[in-house]
Each structure stands twice: as structure tokens, then as C-alpha cells.
Amino acid sequence: EAGVVQSPRYKIIEKKQPVAFWCNPISGHNTLYWYLQNLGQGPELLIRYENEEAVDDSQLPKDRFSAERLKGVDSTLKIQPAELGDSAVYLCASSLDSGGQGFYEQYFGPGTRLTVT
């Protein structure tokens, strides 16, 4: 079974330019996450989807970041305009629906390494 797929793997852009990242989760995983990870730090949640609904976007910088998951499957994260401080690895993860009292482990994609110059 295929894992979480992300593209592109690497992206170099100049500041003020737009950029978009794409993620296809594991089949059957209704929960999708976008994280930002800086070197030497843990992943920071940007947004979490349950199907097509963004259930937690409290840490998404909405002035420049946007995300969508129109059909509840794959998702796109966009930055416009990019700033130097946005250079990081952007990770997508998916999991089964949380149910009852427990939560399921997240499966991470390989990430997109963004460099803003």
C-alpha cells in the first residue's frame, strides 16, 4: 500500500513569490494534517482536516497561508507571498478517524523542503 505522497520534494523560490504543496494521504485515512518543521525542532501543526472540514486551523497564518481539501482526499497548502522565515520542511500526515476515546498514529509523507531566498 502506498504511503503519504507529497510533491514537490524540494522547492526554491524568491521571497514574495507564491508556492504550493500537494499531499495525497493514505487511502481510507480521513484525517489529514499539515505541519511545518524547522531544523532541530518538532513538527508544528498548521491545519488539521477531518474529511473536507478544517477542524483546527488556529496556528495557520491566514494572512499568507491557505489550504484546501475539496473532496476530502488530497490537499494543497499555499503560501502567498512567501517570506524568508517560511524556509522549512512542510510535512503532510494522515491517520484514520479518531473514534471513541482514542486516536490513531499519524503516517507522515517525506515532506517538501522549501527554501526562500
Place this chain on the structure above:
Amino acid sequence: GQNIDQPTEMTATEGAIVQINCTYQTSGFNGLFWYQQHAGEAPTFLSYNVLDGLEEKGRFSSFLSRSKGYSYLLLKELQMKDSASYLCAVVTNAGKSTFGDGTTLTVKP
């Protein structure tokens, strides 16, 4: 908010045992995950603790004390391939996950 603390770095010898601690402060705590992340790669799931006590899975074990806000990951019979970053992540009842900054473990021959 949530606060998670882990040591930044640890070093151990091949074949030895190492314990990586994680303390947390959070409201609405549901459970705690441990992930392994090799340099340049994505995190991969190791364990999930909801109830107090020890969960054993092969060479890796994870412990949780909800009353103390404390967990540890125990790695036995260390191998060189265990050199990686180990991330502690807390999940709340609302499903919100917060990761610590990770502990970089170096295993030496």
C-alpha cells in the same frame, strides 16, 4: 496551551539501554505518542500510551504517568541504526497534537 520538554541530546553505547524522558503540561490530555525521525526523513510511529503504565514492543518500551505529566521511551540492546531524533507528542481530547522538539540520540560503537 501545551508545554512539552525533552532533553536535546543523548549519547549511548551500542548494546546498552537508554531512557528518553518527556514531561508535559496540557489541558484535556488524552494520550502520548512517541515517534522516531532519522535525519532528513519523516517521523515514524513507535508507541501510543493512554493509560498509566508500561507498554512493551520489542526492544522499545514506553511508560506513562498521567498524574505526573511524565513519559519515557526505553530503548534496549541499542543498535547503530537507533541513532535518530525521538519525538514526544501529546494529543488532547479534541484531537490536537503537539510535538516536543525531540531528543537526538547518538549511538556509539
